[in-house]
Amino acid sequence: MGRKPLPLGTWGAIRTYVSHRDKKGKADRYRSVTYFRDFDGITRQVPAYGATRTEAESNLKDRCRERVRARGGGSLTAMDRFSAGADLWYAELLEKVADGTRSTGTRDAYDNALRNHVLPVLKEIRFGEFSVPLVDKVIKQIKKKAGVPTAKTSRSVISGVLQLAVLQGAMEANPVREIGRIEGGQAKRHPRGLEADERQMWFHMLNTDAKAIEADLFDITVFMLGTGVRIGETLGVIWEQVNFFTSEVEITHQIVRPKREGLRRTKTKSRAGERVLKMPSWCVAMLRARFVQGVRLTDPVFPDSAGGFRDPSNTRRSFREARSPIGSELRRDLGRALKECRQAARLTQKQAAVLIGCAQNRVSLMENGRVRIGVEEIERLLDVYSTPTGRRAEVVEVAGAASAPVAADAMAWITSHAFRKTTATVLDDAGQSARQIADQLGHARPSLTQDAYIGRKAKNPAAADALEAIADDLK
Template sequence: MSRPPLPIGTWGSISTKVIKTDKNGKPVKHQAQTKFCDHDGHVRQVSAVGTSKTGAETALKQKLQDRARTNQSGALTAMHKINHLLDQWEGRFEGLVADGRRSPTSLDTYRRALKNHVRPALGELRIGEATTPRIGTVLTKIKTTAGAATAKTCRAIVSGAMKLAVRYGAISVNPVREVDTIEAAPKNPPRALTGEEVTLLRKSLAADERAVEADLPDLVAFMLGTGVRIGESLAVLWSQIDLEAGTVEITHTIARIKGEGLIRKATKSKAGERLLHLPNWTLAVLRSRHAAGIRLDDPVFADTRGGYRDPSNTRRALRTALSPVGSTARRDLGLSLRALRSETGMTRKQVADHLNWPQTRVELMETGRIKVDHQLVTTLVATYGIDLDHLHGLRAQVQDAIRPAESDKLAWIRSHALRKTTATALDQAGHTARQIADQLGQAKVSITQDIYMGRQAANPAAAQALEHAFDDLDLP
């Protein structure tokens, strides 16, 4: 039986021979050679030399790998490493970003997933070794260790790369196609705020010095009145506000790009570019800010230096403002606990290690950002050699701190809850899903319906229709 032909881009067995010796007959130069099937289908002899047999073989293998990568058609083979495929896929995506067809924030997200998950798990495999079961196992592990959202991102990357491999002829079928869909119920399904919660939220922010300093009351009012994303809110310039017509033009969003910093970029899709009419209470907020003096090219919600605000920092400020620190007693208790630790000379890490706690728990207790109870504080101060029952002042602080605060009702709120609240209010007012999607800047109505529109009671006229349909039934 004849030997099967070499696949394109691969080579046969490597042989070595001595091609030079010194005056004592000791080998000083070796040659390694093999046959390589080039990308035009011709099999050619390829060789390399080295001072030792191993050195010659290593040099030849490097030469063969470089030759396999270099070809006129840009084709891939099943023998290429997946890392090489991912390099090509990433380069193509970078081109789409440069052309404005993909978002630079998506590229950042994909790069993190590539570095942390996809390349470590699959990068050193050959393209032909990336079978459906193997990829499925990898994605399942990523879902377990990093979560469903990360696993979905990784699945999209691998699927896109394998499509490229199919297009270039390395494989005939995308192995990701048959991998199970990654599904997971959200840990905290988004819900809309009630009218009472909206009132409490605005009052709570207005009364919180740190929230006012972070310019959150007006920003939250703007987001509730428009339904825009937090990045879109921070990208609005005064030139895009028409106080007479009562409108705002949404065209950009703020994003932080690695290596570039904060940028003002076009919205996620064409649907994101929209002209929105503002409710009177939102207009009142903007008129008040406008009266304080503005420049048309300034952001409406600027940072302390008049530049663009970081969306991540703004979300963090909102989380801090809404975290359970509603009572002064919690903050006072935190200061007391911090002072006790300082007296002992211990660091937070030392305390956390001693109690086998996460370090953040100690930090949250000392900043008053966690609900505490008598047992939790007793355990902590025991580390400092203190019996809580013997410190009447501290015990009284604990009793005050464990009482529920009104603002505890707001601790669950995140920026997307404001967006859902706007959508739900419009839904309850009888607006169509298409109208609500246009307000939110979403191209797909299905996303608006599934995520942002709250479930209401089924058609109330259904009962009446069924009653008329079956009211003459002669039941036994």
């Protein structure tokens, strides 16, 4: 039985000999040789030389790698590490961002998953060592450590890098394709829009909150409800895109703040996002009131305090504060007490949030009296702050009284995206098709609109009327 042939693009054992000696008989040149199976199927002898045995062997390995790159059609080989492929894949991603086929948000999400979750466990693995069990184990570890959403993003990153390796001949198949869907996590919440009474209460809260008035949230909400556009798209509209004669607005751009970059006005997320929308009369009236004399057509419709484009992150924070208005005097007293305890512990809000295991924004909301806090959470805070017993008892007593619900607590679920879902639900109730609503929202797929944006009640209310016809059969 003949010897099993080498796989294409690989080499066998390396043998090294002395090829020259100096006048004293000391070896000063070495020759290393191996057999390399080329991509035409023929096995050929490949030599290399060096001043030392180690140098000769290293030079031979370099020659073999160059042979693979030159004849294999790609810059990656089975001997290359995952990190090398990740660098090439990320460079291609940056090119796609530059030409507008990928968003900066996608880049930032993939960059975070790659740097923080994928490379720490895979960077030293060679492409020839990858297998389905290995990739499956890694993705499950990421899911356990960082959660389902991060695991899904990490899976996409791993798949992208390994697919590039397949295309360049370093792998025969992409093992990620053999792995099942990532299950688990919280079930998707049913889409929810604001009901009529909730909309009235929301606008009342905005009109009575000094910070909300300063942040211009009333008009921004009106525009988002009247058009169904995203918050970034809202902040990206300039006056020349508003047509008062036809009551239309052109949506072409959005405001984003990419990682390690400043505020930017870029194209919408997709081609479907570029659209011209008809506005209701009450939305047009709001815009007419804002269009004062002296406004330039290139100015944003909803500017910041300096007249430039607003930061979406800051605007979202304003919405979070508005949905949790400053509560009763007791809540404000409690907030001041918590702030004093934190400062006595010499902790910043960020440090406190890390120790407690919550968002920094929540610590800020608690200290400003803008959120309802349970006694158990207060006690956990005081434990972290190492608050003395006497002071602790005083704060807990105030917390018990301040935890009573107020009307505004019912609005704590609202985010800027809730207005978009409200628009979709209102249009659905009016009998518009999923395709029409998807066009309004800028979705390429109506299925996404139906599943994630329309807050349905009875899925088929007309069914009950149809079924009334068989009532006589029950007698």
